[in-house]
Amino acid sequence: MEIRTDSYDHRHVATLDDHDDVHHEMRAKCPVAHSENHGGFWTLTRHEDVDLATRDTTRFSSLPTVTLPAVGAPKPFIPVECDPPEHQKYRTLLNMVFRPRRIEEFEGRIREHVVHLVDTFAANGRADLAKDFVFPLTARVITWFLGIPDEDVARFSEWSLGLVTVGDPEEELRLQTEIRDYYLGLIARRRERPADDLASHLLASTIDGRPVTEEETLDIYLTLTGAGGETTAATGNHLFRLLDLHRDLRERLLAEPELIPSAIEEILRYVTPVYGFRRTTTCEVEVAGTRIPQGEAVWLSWLSANHDESEFPEPGRIIPDRKPNRHLAFGAGVHRCPGAPLARLQLRVMLEEILTRLPDYQLADPDAVSIVPAVTRVITSLPIVFTAPPRSNR
Template sequence: MTQTDPTNSVDPGGAVTAPGLAMEFDHWSSKMAYSPYDVWSRLRNECPVARTPRHGGYFVLSRYEDVFAAALDTDIYSSDGDGLGVAIPPQELRPLYPIDLDPPHHTKYRQLLNPFFNMRAVAKLEGWIRDLARELIAAFPSSGTFDVCSAFTLPLPRRVGFKMLSFPEEYTEEVSELVEAIMSDVTDRQGEAAPKLFARLSGILAERKSGTRQDDLLDTVVFGEIDGTPVSDEQSFAMLVLLLMGGLSTTSAALAVMIEWLADHPEDRKRLSEHPELHSVAVEEFVRFSSPVAHIGRTAMADTEVHGCPIPKGSRVLLGFGSANRDEREFERPDEVIINRQPNRHAGFGIGPHRCIGSHLAKLQLKVALQELLAAMPPFHVHDHGQTHWVGSESRMMDRLILGMG
């Protein structure tokens, strides 16, 4: 972090003595994808309200209590932001329904989609997800090394997500690649990937709209109604993009971090094997520790201040969910996985009205994956941490993790 504002001072011990320190912070940088933890720690402890000039300029909230309060205060910290949405820099396509809306409009879209993501609906998928996990694990090599991301952590959530959407199989690979490009590279978000994705998804939606009703999630996206009015083509497209962006990468991120931790900590692997009653608790902890959606944007709709730092109306504000989940004020030993951590009021699925609609589905995939990996895999370890590859933006995800067997 580079201090760029001479009006802020730093004492000899390195502590910021004035709020609002301007600095070179960019949540799209490779530093924040690979190893953001020291930056988050410095923000929380030296400058809990920072400002960066990147991407048009925005404030960064990093402490748990501040992120939590801002996420709940939709009147001040708007997800709509007069049309800017939650992405920094803004998506070319916006608004993405419902994430780029505030209540009560946001609530109406959630109610439209919720029947497919509530606990009862998700529970019906457990058998299929378990069979899929076993199928993927059975293809692992019995010895040597392999990339567990390409073999497991990427395909499992993708296949689950596309099944949820009754997606045409011939397009899944192309769409996966385009969604990942948009989520992991700011130039792709504003470059060639977005119009390619637009063209492909528009074709899929048009085909479904002209076909026989199937009473599934994709039908709801295409034929749903808000306040008795059918959703427009634009609204259908935006909902589909959001479902893909939320479903194809965030669960992959948590899966890879879970596997990496278990590879490095055989004592936790052993404990979880012997104590299945800890599996649900451990899943929550892996979500906290991984924080797949590390940052999300808001727009200040009125002048406000945090810790004495003025945040003027119209300012863009980045909520640091990842930093909040590592805040030592809220979590004991926050940089460790404590598999029986309770209570665990983490922000891994977001906070408040915008809490992840797919959280039940994500937790089911993580729990099933944990159980099947523990049951079927021989001892494993990370073969070479130097080959691990991360991509990042608002989200952080490993897309290469090389394991050694035995």
Template sequence: MSTPTIDQAARVFVDPRAYADEPRLHAALTQLRAHRPVSRVDQRPYRPFWAITRHADITAIERDNRLWINAPRPLLAPAYADDMQRSLVDSGMGLRTLIHMDDPQHQKMRAVISEWFRPKAMRSLQERIDELAQRYVEKMAQRGPECDFVQEIAVNYPLYVIMSLLGLPESDFPRMLRLTQELFGGDDEEYRRGLTAEEQLPVLLDFFGYFGALTAARRAQPTHDLASTIANATIDGAPLSDVDTASYYVIIATAGHDTTSAAISGGMRALIEHPDQRGRLRAEPTLMPSAVEEIIRWVTPVKEFMRTATADTQVHGVPIAAGESVYLSYVSANRDESVFAEPFVFDVGRDPNRHLAFGHGVHFCVGAALARMEISSFFHALLPRLEAIELAGEPQLASTTFVGGLKHLPIRYRLRP
């Protein structure tokens, strides 16, 4: 593939199809890191922004959450979608999740669920997650010798974990999966419900309708689950609004499984395409913690977040005015040659591994420990039984500008009983 020009390279950020074409994407990001690590992008239907591609610049921005705030533009969206979101928020109906908030409100809202994701809570979940991992490896064995690993295994295992934490009935899991794919898959022809913001709005309204009923039920009769914790939470002595409660459920129920699904399926592909690393990990299971970090770096399910400057400043010597927005390219940061030795080599023993797939600073992913545990448990369960595995067709990546990964991974395999 020919090297893109700088202007061509910068356009990958506003092209959802670029994330489904990894050679093109990484060629562009490599070009930008080397020659224009802070690039202005002005392409309709998006408002202008500055794309940040180097690891050091992204971490510096994320550390300074007073200078760089999430509101009013926490992620890349077309101008009409930004306008609709703001209108909905102003009317009391818009999505207001942790990624939309800044301190002190962000810190207070994050504290609502923090106990569920502390090390002690994670240790108590370990046995249950190990059981679920074994269950889905057994499903592979029963489904073999071929399956679409994404659709039959990878989307369902983490979905089951997070839905169980919330205390939702198993009969509702398919609905949550469909709504999540529609919410995050608005740029993908296979997943999206409609082409415009108006056509996609019913997805959000469906979420709000479902979780509004759940909130009422858990307030009337609390149970020992995460849904009850959210429904009955208070901040400064007042209960959460219906919108804030529903928004909390939406981010937990979607990001809580979709990103982990992407990591597991991308990790499976990496282990298939790098049999030496698969053999190394199988022979040295003590490498699993570093292998999990490498899988997460390699896949980087969350492609970006955005921040807006509260004052005139500079990034990498480039002046950025108050009110202008920056796009934090985690995919680029996780291949930064100045941070990672041989960044395009998949290495299950990579150490150190200072990837930014979970973000950095006060907005570091609250569910990171859970995601790591799920990935580790699954491959711990799978690898000892795996006798052979290969691709049975072409992997397909979702078109996206925000969250995503593989949507199809046909594999052929043999597992021992």
């Protein structure tokens, strides 16, 4: 039997600290719900259903878009808005760039930049951890892969955040045009003079026996601008906020730093920075006894799935050594985030260095920190105070 929840808005719920009060009731009473918001859509809330639908590219298509509401792009973003077999052709190109072994080689460079950023504000005894540390780091790291020069990193950081937070359609179009023009120039330069970056790699590659085009290269760059750095930043800002709100967790990580990798997985589950994606049904489907017609928008709530008590006992607790931890923070199946190894590395290095350099930091005003409506659960400002540490000699 269909149970309608006409007022449900996934974007609003994602801004709430107590979001699972809503999702818990939905999972129990209407695990497949319908809303009239954003032109009408269905929501899957249980881990089992969301996981299966995320992996089912035959019945749940990523076309025409994975965003809800649509961000207004003139064409689908590749490879995230592609279905197999086209998806795998582009994904293979990205996998070569973001393969785990290559990512590991960046740890020293990332740590050096983390230390540099902390040194720029450590003596002040206060900082905005989001604006002075997390956003600059994640923007800088992804620009290494994209081949963006130092002088344009600040501009890239503004673009990355703007793509997921801008609300005005005219401003969004202006922003996309500005980014597109910049990348067209960068790609043209790489065509003439290749370098060790993604554009050069793509332009030297082939799909179905033909060269990758400049337009395809541009599309991939546009995808990574919105998804490459800001999603990791969203997690990082939540991470440091949670370690202030849960001092016992911070003390445990200080005492047992070997728990940091599993703690990061647990915080990814708890936060779920990318709180879901849209799919469109290619045929009539039945989920949990509810029939969804063909051509319907379906929101796969990774945020709800990651708090499903049937999969995660005590989902409202942050358990740093939780095992197993089949979270969906990076998606699942063929669309699983290719940048996951890079995100994990950045989060681990950030956490290790902050716990070492600023172990007593605290939020300057916890009540002033909020999650803004966006494609991700982003926190844009995180003012902290701390005891100024000695300057690093690394």
